[in-house]
Amino acid sequence: MSTSIFSKKPLNVKVVGRNLDDLLPLLRQFPVNLVDKDPDLVITYGGDGALLGAERDFPGIPKFPLRDARQNPKCPKHTEAATLEKLFAGELKTDNLLKLVAETPNGDQLTGINDIVITRKVVSSAIRYRIWIDGELHRPQVVADSLVVSTPFGSTGYFQSITNGNFLTGIGLAFNNAMDLQRYSVIDQTSQITVELLRGPAVMMTDNDPKLIELDTNAQVRLRLSDNSTTVFGLEVFRCLDCYDLRKNGIPTS
Incomplete structure (x- = not known):
């Protein structure tokens, strides 16, 4: 699936994961409807497990995995705000996971x-x-x-x-x-x-x-x-090596 889903406004989005109170205020700045059923996009906020669980609960629905800032320090390029801007502008890479x-x-x-x-x-x-x-x-x-x-x-x-x-x-x-x-x-x-x-x-x-x-x-x-495969946006951010080095070395968030 291409990034054409982002031409739909508002976009029906389901958010799953942990520490969602950190993410939801940022997300509401974009043209989205937060829904529980029939989403156009599922945003996972957490780690790899959140993405795996979301695919089990919403198979085949496009996913955007985002690591939560409390437990996953980010490099300067990949703050939540900057990454969400790129997501809804259709600027993140698209992958189809087997x-x-x-x-x-x-x-x-x-x-x-x-x-x-x-x-x-x-x-x-x-x-x-x-x-x-x-x-x-x-x-x-x-x-x-x-x-x-x-x-x-x-x-x-x-x-x-x-x-x-x-x-x-x-x-x-x-x-x-x-x-x-x-x-x-x-x-x-x-x-x-x-x-x-x-x-x-x-x-x-x-x-x-x-x-x-x-x-x-x-x-x-x-x-x-x-x-069947699953469309995922932003794996280049989710698996950024600079962000990984911060997590690996245990550097806390500010």
């Missing part, structure tokens, strides 16, 4: 924009799993704590903590604490993935969704990219 889908044979399904994780249910015991890519055997057996299947957007999170790297295109598979020390694969984004749990029990989860799907030994899961 979404992962995981399905079990009995119809259970999870969808996420960061990653889908299959992990051990019993903390003291590893799981074993086998992976096929487009019907071809990719890994005959992996003994590990978990499998992380990641989008490019999500690869700067859990995937990166396992592999010490991220990627821009494709689907990432990260093998957490794998016995053979092979840490990851990055495959084509059109790939169809099948995972067979050789030894469980395990649980499957996505993003920060509290919903868990339990998997027993011999369970199979099919994973792929969704046909």
Whole structure:
């Protein structure tokens, strides 16, 4: 979706997150209607988790993620006021975030924009799993704590903590604490993935969704990219490295 939604005045906006009393007075300076249902745009005020939760509650609706100033110091270029001005002027970059889908044979399904994780249910015991890519055997057996299947957007999170790297295109598979020390694969984004749990029990989860799907030994899961994506504005601000350095070093807001 292009920035053409900002030609609509007033724009129906849903705001979610924390410390909203800091944001709402600034937001009311722009031509918006604050709504609870049927928004044109969802603004998240917080961190990554606020964006993930908003996509779960308002799937497919364009998002604008903004970090809250109380817990996230900002560089001089990215104050709330300056960033909102650029947003409503249609000057922020537009990205379409890919979404992962995981399905079990009995119809259970999870969808996420960061990653889908299959992990051990019993903390003291590893799981074993086998992976096929487009019907071809990719890994005959992996003994590990978990499998992380990641989008490019999500690869700067859990995937990166396992592999010490991220990627821009494709689907990432990260093998957490794998016995053979092979840490990851990055495959084509059109790939169809099948995972067979050789030894469980395990649980499957996505993003920060509290919903868990339990998997027993011999369970199979099919994973792929969704046909749907989500438009997000301003990721260049949300992931600004100068702002990140301030958060990382624990510099408090004034």
